[in-house]
Amino acid sequence: MNSISPNLNIMIKACEKASKILIRDFGELENLQVSVKGPKDFVTNSDKKVEKILIEELMKSKKNFSILSEEIGHIENSDKKNLWIIDPIDGTTNFLHGIPHFAISIALRSENEIITGLIFDPIKNEMFYAEKNNGSYFNNHRIRVSKKNNLNECLFATNLKGALNTDLNIRLTGCAALDLAYTAAGRLDGFFQNNINLWDIAAGVLIVKEAGGKINDIDKYKMDNINIKASSNIIYDKLLEKLVNF
Numbered sequence: 303m304n305s306i307s308p309n310l311n312i313m314i315k316a317c318e319k320a321s322k323i324l325i326r327d328f329g330e331l332e333n334l335q336v337s338v339k340g341p342k343d344f345v346t347n348s349d350k351k352v353e354k355i356l357i358e359e360l361m362k363s364k365k366n367f368s369i370l371s372e373e374i375g376h377i378e379n380s381d382k383k384n385l386w387i388i389d390p391i392d393g394t395t396n397f398l399h400g401i402p403h404f405a406i407s408i409a410l411r412s413e414n415e416i417i418t419g420l421i422f423d424p425i426k427n428e429m430f431y432a433e434k435n436n437g438s439y440f441n442n443h444r445i446r447v448s449k450k451n452n453l454n455e456c457l458f459a460t461n462l463k464g465a466l467n468t469d470l471n472i473r474l475t476g477c478a479a480l481d482l483a484y485t486a487a488g489r490l491d492g493f494f495q496n497n498i499n500l501w502d503i504a505a506g507v508l509i510v511k512e513a514g515g516k517i518n519d520i521d522k523y524k525m526d527n528i529n530i531k532a533s534s535n536i537i538y539d540k541l542l543e544k545l546v547n548f
Contacts, residue, residue, distance in 0.1 A: 309364070310433055313408045313420045316359035320352045320406060321424035324391065327351075328425065331400050345391075345398045349373055352390035356408065360386050367410075372501050385411040389501040392421075393477030402426070407479040409504035414521070419505030421483045430483035431505075432512035438486050447515040447534040448488040453544065456491035456537060459484070464495055467548040470541075482506025485532055486513035492533030492541055496548065499526050507532070 306314075327348040331341050353373045360367070366381035371388040386408065391397055393404030402425040410418040417434040430445070432438040438445050450456050457471045459481035465472045473490070475481055478498060484490040486509040493506075500520075507517055507530075516538040518531045533541050 306431075307418065307433055309410055310418050310420065310431060312360060312363055313410070313418065314429070314431070316356050317406050317408065317420060317422040317429070319359055320355040320390070321422060323351050323355060324348065324406070324424050328397065328400070328402070331397070341398055345394060348397070349390050349394065352406065353388065356388055356390060356406070357386075360388075360408075370501060372499070383413050387411055387416075387501050387504040389479065389499075392479040392502055393475075396476045401476070403475060403477055403480065405477060405479045405483070407501065407505045409508065411504065416504055416508045419508035421479045421505050421509065423480060423483075428483075430486060430509050432486075432509040434508065434512070436512065438509045438513035440483075440487050445487040445513050447486060447510065447513050448491045449534065449536060450491055451536045453537060453540050458492045458494065458533075458541075459490050460493065461495050464548065468544055470544060478502040479506050482510055482532060486510045486515060488513075491537065492531070494531040494541070494545060494548070496529045498528050498530055500528060503528065503530055 350373055353371055366379050367384040367386055368379045368382055369377040369386045389407040391404050392407050397404045405421050405423045408420045409416050420431040422429045430440050459473050459475055465474060481493040483506055485493050510517055510532045515532055516535045520528050520530055
């Protein structure tokens with residue numbers, strides 16, 4: 303196993319603790335699918351419980367770091383230079399419908415640069431992580447982006463709006479964090495989506511870059527309205543040509 307920083311270690315422990323709740327709640331969802339009320343309130347509750355555990359665990363050792371999280375928003379603490387960016391369940395709609403494709407996503411931004419990213423899929427027990435200048439890893443194995451150079455042989459992930467604007471080979475998976483993780487691991491060849499939130503992609507952006515991939519400059523966007531395009535360096539320009547009107 304490669305050596306990891308104390309911050310990444312904290313993130314991994316927080317994810318592992320929170321994922322126990324997520325796995326248990328996901329198991330209970332089956333009973334709610336067929337109930338009249340449905341599982342929506344239950345899932346919102348799961349989201350909040352997971353977020354609470356993640357924040358508690360991260361704050362234990364870094365109590366002054368600021369926080370940006372999907373459910374509670376922005377909490378500015380005394381250390382404004384360091385920011386935890388958290389998405390407790392990315393792929394909530396999948397979770398809601400009992401589809402096992404969702405993830406916890408945590409990133410650490412320091413001095414306006416993402417330096418650590420972690421995406422954990424608790425159901426498949428798949429962990430993707432990266433630290434700046436230290437490469438990207440999947441379950442402790444080094445990963446790299448795909449080396450394909452023919453767009454017709456490539457597979458991309460996006461949302462419905464993205465799919466309607468291109469003739470590329472597309473998958474709509476409903477989980478942007480895992481789309482980026484899969485791009486970093488070479489399972490997918492790229493990912494693009496407009497009007498996406500920072501917490502959906504913060505960890506994935508670093509993981510793709512550290513796996514040798516290329517991503518457009520997302521820093522100029524607001525936190526909740528980001529247009530992202532990610533792939534290997536080899537096909538990046540070809541991808542942009544295809545998405546010129548998107």
